[in-house]
Amino acid sequence: MQNELDIPIDIHLNKLLDWLTSRRICPHDWQKNVITIRKMINSAIQDMPAVDEIAQLLAGTYINYFHCLQIVDILKTTESSSKNIFGQYSSQRMKDWLEIVKLYEKDSIYLGEAAQLLIRNIVYELPSLKRQLMKAQQTQEECIKKEADYAKNEHAMRENYATSCQQIEIEGKNIKKELLSLLDDLPDALNAISASAKDLVHVRNYYVSFLNFTLNRDAESICVPMLKHIIEKGNTTTFEWRTGEPPEVIEVTTPVIPLDVESGSTDAADDQIDFGDFGAHSESGDDRSSSSPNGDFVHVDKEECKPDNSDQVDFGDSEINWDISVDTSASISVIDSPGSNEGSKVARGVDALTVLENEATRDAFYNDLLELEAFVSQRILECESSVSDALSSSIFHNAPASLQIQSVESFRKMENDVKNIASQLMTTKLKHLYLIKSSSRYVDRLVDSLKSKLETAERMVECQKAVKIKYQEAVEEQRSLKPKIDLIVEKTKILLNQVEQDISKRYKNRVVNIMGGLSALQNITH
Known part of the structure; x- marks a missing residue:
């Protein structure tokens, strides 16, 4: 008889939020708590140390729970001088980010937000950017043809x-x-x-x-x-x-x-x-x-x-x-x-x-x-x-x-x-x-x-x-969209893997597959 731990958990991307709430991993009203957390993040991010690693981490992406964990790890190095004899940090920066992580982990609110972010990126935002990119390429082809005509x-x-x-x-x-x-x-x-x-x-x-x-x-x-x-x-x-x-x-x-x-x-x-x-x-x-x-x-x-x-x-x-x-x-x-x-x-x-x-x-x-x-x-x-x-x-x-x-x-x-x-x-x-x-x-x-x-x-x-100007505008739009799409795809792949690993830990490290996620990202990049 096949061991239950060897059976993978397959979750369709569109059903991920329903799956999390139906198994009481996160509450149905998780979104109202996210509003308070987002306000704290917007306030805390205004006072950050000039560290290239943090700037690179936050560039061009939506800050989520996993980013907050990485920021805390970085602050442990930059704010180590504020640590007292009891092992606690007196730095307000560290206190703010630790509080944010704590609120995220309460009732696993971070998983609901991460699931929503995955759905938004894969189902809506990336396809929309892909269509804009294709339209820019089509505009270039039309401009070349019109210019010749x-x-x-x-x-x-x-x-x-x-x-x-x-x-x-x-x-x-x-x-x-x-x-x-x-x-x-x-x-x-x-x-x-x-x-x-x-x-x-x-x-x-x-x-x-x-x-x-x-x-x-x-x-x-x-x-x-x-x-x-x-x-x-x-x-x-x-x-x-x-x-x-x-x-x-x-x-x-x-x-x-x-x-x-x-x-x-x-x-x-x-x-x-x-x-x-x-x-x-x-x-x-x-x-x-x-x-x-x-x-x-x-x-x-x-x-x-x-x-x-x-x-x-x-x-x-x-x-x-x-x-x-x-x-x-x-x-x-x-x-x-x-x-x-x-x-x-x-x-x-x-x-x-x-x-x-x-x-x-x-x-x-x-x-x-x-x-x-x-x-x-x-x-x-x-x-x-x-x-x-x-x-x-x-x-x-x-x-x-x-x-x-x-x-x-x-x-x-x-x-x-x-x-x-x-x-x-x-x-x-x-x-x-x-x-x-x-x-x-x-x-x-x-x-x-x-x-x-x-x-x-x-x-x-x-x-x-006029057609030449329109062609150049389409070229510039394509140049700006391509790296943006690549960055979102890269960040989304990381977030997808983090969510799968987090759910896997809750079920004795069983393999978790979020269906329609990685394949959709591969189709967008090609």
């Missing part, structure tokens, strides 16, 4: 800004001044397009011949008239297009560059683009389809450029949207066919604009290019189809030689020539210039749109700085 977003916005400036062909140092100075390049650019349009004469001639043969009538006057006008006469005034005769006098109002070009706003009267007579005969602000040179532009609004307050920021496409409302105070004059001479040879307002500066005539030119491109593309499809090839052979049997000798390669060259002129007319830079010339407020909108990219990049820099 902010740096990526900053780079993306600066690249977006550089790309936008490159598309508009400005440096981006003084945005407003550079945008307004681009207006000087508009006439030369449009004249270059006009000169390039002369290369399409063979494509238009083929188109006219095709219509003459298929319609069996002269199509010269109805076939892409604006393209014909530009090929024959170049980028003339709108007046010459309308009347068929060049004007004798051209009254042009040149836009005035604002004096305050550093400012991003043109709210002041002196900081406006002066469009003169253009305001009375402004270009159409009607919505255009994607086939229009100014079609499908998105309104550029400053509020839309502001990012939200989330960590992960979405920067979208680098393209600048085009759908803006153009200031108009009157509708565009109707494009009359050439020859409608009104008797006046003075070109003013819209009539003073060239046909490629005028939105309506520019749209007509662009539509002519699209019509020509669609015609050539269709001819390519017909030539590549065997069924259509047989049908075309029968239809064009009596056609002029110029219509029969064309090949797929020649049609593809025609198509590329037309697309090349259309692409020159619709570059990003020219789209901006069209809008700058037609809207006095578009410059401010474009400036705000570009500046918002740099402002967003600067905000990303500030966010990176």
